[in-house]
Amino acid sequence: KAGVTQTPRYLIKTRGQQVTLSCSPISGHRSVSWYQQTPGQGLQFLFEYFSETQRNKGNFPGRFSGRQFSNSRSEMNVSTLELGDSALYLCASSLNPGQGYEQYFGPGTRLTVT
Amino acid sequence: GESVGLHLPTLSVQEGDNSIINCAYSNSASDYFIWYKQESGKGPQFIIDIRSNMDKRQGQRVTVLLNKTVKHLSLQIAATQPGDSAVYFCAETSFSGGYNKLIFGAGTRLAVHP
Numbered sequence: 001k002a003g004v005t006q007t008p009r010y011l012i013k014t015r016g017q018q019v020t021l022s023c024s025p026i027s028g029h030r031s032v033s034w035y036q037q038t039p040g041q042g043l044q045f046l047f048e049y050f051s052e053t054q055r056n057k058g059n060f061p062g063r064f065s066g067r068q069f070s071n072s073r074s075e076m077n078v079s080t081l082e083l084g085d086s087a088l089y090l091c092a093s094s095l096n097p098g099q100g101y102e103q104y105f106g107p108g109t110r111l112t113v114t
Numbered sequence: 115g116e117s118v119g120l121h122l123p124t125l126s127v128q129e130g131d132n133s134i135i136n137c138a139y140s141n142s143a144s145d146y147f148i149w150y151k152q153e154s155g156k157g158p159q160f161i162i163d164i165r166s167n168m169d170k171r172q173g174q175r176v177t178v179l180l181n182k183t184v185k186h187l188s189l190q191i192a193a194t195q196p197g198d199s200a201v202y203f204c205a206e207t208s209f210s211g212g213y214n215k216l217i218f219g220a221g222t223r224l225a226v227h228p
Binding site for chain 2: 004031033035039042043044045048055056058090092094097098101102103104105106107108
């Protein structure tokens with residue numbers, strides 16, 4: 001069974017631009033969560049989607065948004081990029097939301113903002 | 115590979131020794147805890163989890179201990195191997211957090227020497 005896939009793996013953008021990252025969950029998984037990982041702040045929860053609905057949101061500005069499609073694939077968008085948005089963006093999928101449903105992480109998308 | 119963290123605490127052990135990685139969690143309402151392993155260039159990988167109604171859980175070569183009184187979690191790895199070298203994160207979550215909203219600790223780098 002294929003794991004979580006994220007595209008692209010690496011991305012370089014300029015301040016002020018916007019970016020869209022994509023995540024394909026493991027087949028059959030309906031819950032997708034996004035995390036930002038930086039050396040300074042560590043791993044921080046961005047948002048979670050289940051059945052095309054945002055179920056939970058972390059403490060990030062409105063420039064960060066996401067969505068989920070009917071096939072459970074998810075995208076996240078960051079508008080008006082800032083230098084501080086440079087990070088590894090990780091996507092995780094699980095069968096369903098809830099305790100005991102193991103989350104499987106993808107390899108991440110490394111975003112560099114210059 | 116990607117840099118997971120520039121200033122993480124490091125635990126250095128000899129191959130074959132037992133390793134103990136500690137974690138203090140923040141939210142007394144957290145009732146589900148997970149340990150993840152992250153290797154360079156990869157996303158976090160699930161190791162073991164524990165619910166708040168337990169104080170110990172064992173897996174293959176790993177044991178997690180939970181002390182709710184002092185909000186402390188530990189991961190014990192028996193007979194540490196070079197392949198165990200990675201960054202280890204504890205994560206906490208709760209029913210109010212929807213369980214898929216993981217709050218990660220800062221991480222500990224485990225270095226295994228032959």
